Amino acid sequence: MLEVQTRLCGEYGCPIPYFHNLDPLDELISSLLSHRTKNADSG
DSSP states (O other), X not given: XXXXXXXXXXXXXXXXXXXXXXXXXXXXXXXXXXXXXXXXXXX
């Protein structure tokens, strides 16, 4: 992962901006909710 970050920084400059600035817990929840799939388990 560090190698990826290093290469991206060299190519695009750092820091690489994110789409939104949330604390880690909110980021995790947002990520989980945005990747939900509709299936029998999720109702």
